[in-house]
Amino acid sequence: MVAPDEHLDAQIRTDQLLIMYKALPIALLASLVNAAVLAWVLSPLISIEVIGAWLSAIALLSAWRFAGYFQYTRNPPHATEHAHWSTRFFVEVLLSGVLWGAAAFLLYPHNNHPMHQMFLIFVLAGMGAGAVTTLSAMWSVALAYLIPSLIPLIGKLVVEGTAISLPMSLMATLFLILISISALRARNNLLELLRARQAQLQAVTDLRLAATAFRSQEGILITDRRGLILRINEAGSRLSGYPEKSLVGQSLRTLLPLDKSSDQQYQHIVRALARNGFWSGECYLRTHNGDALPVSATAAEVRDETGEPSHFVGHFQDLSAYKFVQARLDFQTHHDALTGLPNRRLLGEQLDHDIARCLRNGEYGAVIFIDLDHFKHVNDALGHRVGDQLLETVARRLSDNIRGGDFTARFGGDEFVVILTDLDPRLPQAAEQARNAAEKLREILAQPYRHHGKPLHLTASLGIVLYPFEDEDADTVLTYADTALYRVKEHGRNGIAFYRPDMLNAVRARLSTENALRKALEGNEFELYYQAQVDSDGPIVGVEALLRWHRPEHGMVSPGEFIPIAEESGLILPIGDWVLHSACAALARWRSAPGGVCDLSLSVNVSPRQFFQPDFVERVHTYLEEYDLPGDKLELEITEGVLLDDITEARCKMQQLAEYGLRFALDDFGTGYSSLRYLQQLPISTLKIDQSFVSDLNKEGDHSAIVLTIMSVAQHLDLKVVAEGVETPEQAGLLDELGCHVHQGYRYSKPADEATFLALCNTRNASRTVV
Numbered sequence: 177m178v179a180p181d182e183h184l185d186a187q188i189r190t191d192q193l194l195i196m197y198k199a200l201p202i203a204l205l206a207s208l209v210n211a212a213v214l215a216w217v218l219s220p221l222i223s224i225e226v227i228g229a230w231l232s233a234i235a236l237l238s239a240w241r242f243a244g245y246f247q248y249t250r251n252p253p254h255a256t257e258h259a260h261w262s263t264r265f266f267v268e269v270l271l272s273g274v275l276w277g278a279a280a281f282l283l284y285p286h287n288n289h290p291m292h293q294m295f296l297i298f299v300l301a302g303m304g305a306g307a308v309t310t311l312s313a314m315w316s317v318a319l320a321y322l323i324p325s326l327i328p329l330i331g332k333l334v335v336e337g338t339a340i341s342l343p344m345s346l347m348a349t350l351f352l353i354l355i356s357i358s359a360l361r362a363r364n365n366l367l368e369l370l371r372a373r374q375a376q377l378q379a380v381t382d383l384r385l386a387a388t389a390f391r392s393q394e395g396i397l398i399t400d401r402r403g404l405i406l407r408i409n410e411a412g413s414r415l416s417g418y419p420e421k422s423l424v425g426q427s428l429r430t431l432l433p434l435d436k437s438s439d440q441q442y443q444h445i446v447r448a449l450a451r452n453g454f455w456s457g458e459c460y461l462r463t464h465n466g467d468a469l470p471v472s473a474t475a476a477e478v479r480d481e482t483g484e485p486s487h488f489v490g491h492f493q494d495l496s497a498y499k500f501v502q503a504r505l506d507f508q509t510h511h512d513a514l515t516g517l518p519n520r521r522l523l524g525e526q527l528d529h530d531i532a533r534c535l536r537n538g539e540y541g542a543v544i545f546i547d548l549d550h551f552k553h554v555n556d557a558l559g560h561r562v563g564d565q566l567l568e569t570v571a572r573r574l575s576d577n578i579r580g581g582d583f584t585a586r587f588g589g590d591e592f593v594v595i596l597t598d599l600d601p602r603l604p605q606a607a608e609q610a611r612n613a614a615e616k617l618r619e620i621l622a623q624p625y626r627h628h629g630k631p632l633h634l635t636a637s638l639g640i641v642l643y644p645f646e647d648e649d650a651d652t653v654l655t656y657a658d659t660a661l662y663r664v665k666e667h668g669r670n671g672i673a674f675y676r677p678d679m680l681n682a683v684r685a686r687l688s689t690e691n692a693l694r695k696a697l698e699g700n701e702f703e704l705y706y707q708a709q710v711d712s713d714g715p716i717v718g719v720e721a722l723l724r725w726h727r728p729e730h731g732m733v734s735p736g737e738f739i740p741i742a743e744e745s746g747l748i749l750p751i752g753d754w755v756l757h758s759a760c761a762a763l764a765r766w767r768s769a770p771g772g773v774c775d776l777s778l779s780v781n782v783s784p785r786q787f788f789q790p791d792f793v794e795r796v797h798t799y800l801e802e803y804d805l806p807g808d809k810l811e812l813e814i815t816e817g818v819l820l821d822d823i824t825e826a827r828c829k830m831q832q833l834a835e836y837g838l839r840f841a842l843d844d845f846g847t848g849y850s851s852l853r854y855l856q857q858l859p860i861s862t863l864k865i866d867q868s869f870v871s872d873l874n875k876e877g878d879h880s881a882i883v884l885t886i887m888s889v890a891q892h893l894d895l896k897v898v899a900e901g902v903e904t905p906e907q908a909g910l911l912d913e914l915g916c917h918v919h920q921g922y923r924y925s926k927p928a929d930e931a932t933f934l935a936l937c938n939t940r941n942a943s944r945t946v947v
């Protein structure tokens with residue numbers, strides 16, 4: 177980049193050269209005329225060859241210089257070519273000086289022609305004087321002519337050594353010095369003029385730029401040193417809403433909000449200007465209609481010649497669109513898109529803040545962690561859109577039913593958190609308040625929701641924790657509340673529990689089981705055990721597959737322990753799939769075994785989540801085909817819970833599976849609703865009497881009555897009945913008496929691995945075959 181001063185100098189040098197070129201035609205003309213007249217005057221005294229040669233040299237040089245002149249003026253050269261042209265000009269002038277200087281020797285007439293000598297001296301001096309006017313734009317160029325043209329003359333006069341030539345040589349020397357000084361002064365005057373002209377041009381350009389800048393889209397205002405507005409541009413008047421004229425003469429404060437913080441900021445800006453002469457930042461502008469417009473602004477002082485601030489110039493830009501987007505982004509980062517409630521991040525910040533406040537003031541707050549019971553089933557069964565609508569309603573109900581200072585957030589999925597603040601400073605009373613609030617929320621959430629005009633029932637489990645704890649942050653407090661929530665879920669959901677420290681161990685154990693379960697499939701830790709279903713006459717008529725988990729370092733874990741965890745975590749899907757696939761593989765092995773004594777139908781437990789998988793029917797069908805099994809070899813045991821979740825979907829799936837020949841057993845029959853409606857509507861072929869009825873069976877007891885009722889229902893609907901948990905001959909005898917002849921239980925066999933079960937099967941059924 178070229179510095180401004182350098183640029184100015186270059187411009188001036190160009191102007192100097194231009195001035196000299198402009199004077200060139202006159203100078204050359206004068207030179208030619210003078211040379212011609214001189215040659216003519218001296219021709220009688222000087223040999224014609226010498227005069228001719230000299231005149232030709234002058235003429236040739238002049239022609240050459242004319243050519244240069246035309247070239248230069250027709251196509252003014254670029255600044256980068258300046259050096260070339262000024263050198264060329266210098267050399268031409270030097271040559272011209274040398275040629276005219278040579279005249280002093282070549283054309284000097286003999287001593288007896290003093291008038292001719294005077295004429296030559298007169299012409300040479302005149303040429304020198306003329307050179308001052310045409311060449312003084314550059315002193316070096318003027319000297320390049322004067323010195324070579326006059327020094328030979330001075331020398332010649334000295335060499336002549338006459339009484340008149342010697343003083344004349346002195347006068348010629350003085351003349352050379354004087355015109356050189358004149359040339360220098362003329363050059364200096366010209367430089368001053370050129371500089372002034374350049375400065376003027378620059379000032380005009382600056383003014384034009386300033387006027388253009390003032391028309392910018394940014395607001396610009398100029399005040400005097402007291403802050404009185406002198407000028408404001410169109411953008412400034414548009415942004416502020418004030419007509420330009422009404423602001424002129426007003427204090428800058430007219431444009432600043434009236435509140436205290438704006439006043440403080442104004443003082444801050446004044447101090448920054450006094451200290452640094454500059455300030456930039458964000459502030460608010462009070463518009464004509466009283467709104468506060470956010471702007472990004474700069475202010476700078478302008479100093480006068482004495483160095484004192486004379487004006488201030490302020491620039492400001494409207495930030496409202498940017499602020500709007502920023503606020504929107506901020507809202508999105510801290511709020512849940514579906515419900516508009518604060519999200520987990522804002523919850524954490526709020527809770528940390530409240531914990532610190534409670535610690536400071538010795539107060540209590542409470543976190544209520546809320547989980548919607550079986551919400552996943554709603555989602556799976558009714559679709560995500562209905563699920564979303566439900567979540568929005570839940571969010572609304574929660575927000576509408578908390579007190580002013582309390583806080584509701586969506587933690588994620590179907591989990592919500594409520595923070596209760598300002599509880600009683602006494603712990604028992606605070607706990608009571610939290611329980612009451614939680615109970616109220618539970619009841620409100622349990623009120624029916626509407627879906628296509630029909631009521632939809634949803635309950636919630638709530639875990640409560642009171643804070644603050646010393647040194648424990650929001651995350652830990654939330655974990656405690658979640659722990660209490662787990663306890664509610666374990667105890668059947670739709671309830672409330674307070675956090676107790678011992679709960680944490682249970683949760684940790686559960687988490688560790690969940691983590692171990694994730695690795696169990698890959699680690700090949702599962703095995704199917706088989707338990708025979710026996711006809712009271714003796715033969716094995718069916719078999720139930722029961723899952724076993726050989727958990728490393730824990731031994732065999734009962735499904736009662738891990739199936740609920742698998743259900744909760746969703747791991748039941750890959751696990752249940754493994755069970756189905758393994759059961760089909762086992763059936764295929766047994767069918768192909770010699771004798772076919774174990775070619776039985778196999779019951780497999782299917783969990784609700786697994787059953788409602790969208791591709792469950794296809795999966796079952798794929799496995800049957802893979803092992804080339806008839807569908808009637810497989811019986812799926814489902815619980816009444818499956819039917820309660822979504823009877824229409826359940827019926828549809830069961831009918832599709834029944835078309836492949838599959839049969840269904842209703843597990844734990846008698847413990848739930850045991851609605852006859854299901855039995856009539858669904859393709860169920862077997863009822864399993866729950867072992868709780870079998871274990872307490874005696875002739876007169878209630879359980880006998882229940883078994884009898886089940887038997888009559890089964891008979892009425894033509895269903896098979898299997899009694900579970902038959903342990904003693906008495907129980908078996910009574911069941912027989914009540915008409916239930918297929919039994920499953922330790923009395924016949926415990927669930928056993930495949931080899932043991934096949935051995936039992938072979939012994940029992942083979943002996944029957946022989947008999």
Ligand SMILES: Nc1nc2c(ncn2[C@@H]2O[C@@H]3COP(=O)(O)O[C@H]4[C@@H](O)[C@H](n5cnc6c(=O)[nH]c(N)nc65)O[C@@H]4COP(=O)(O)O[C@H]3[C@H]2O)c(=O)[nH]1
Pocket residue numbers: 707721722723734735736739752755781782783813843844867900901902903920921922923927
């Ligand atoms: N006290 C006593 N118990 C007896 C007797 N006979 C059988 N049992 C036990 O009763 C349970 C019968 O299975 P369930 O009702 O389907 O109940 C099963 C079933 O709901 C679930 N489960 C087992 N395997 C699977 C599976 O592969 N998938 C799914 N989803 N659930 C499974 O775990 C539950 C418990 O299974 P297990 O621990 O194997 O417990 C089995 C079995 O070992 C007896 O005479 N006395």
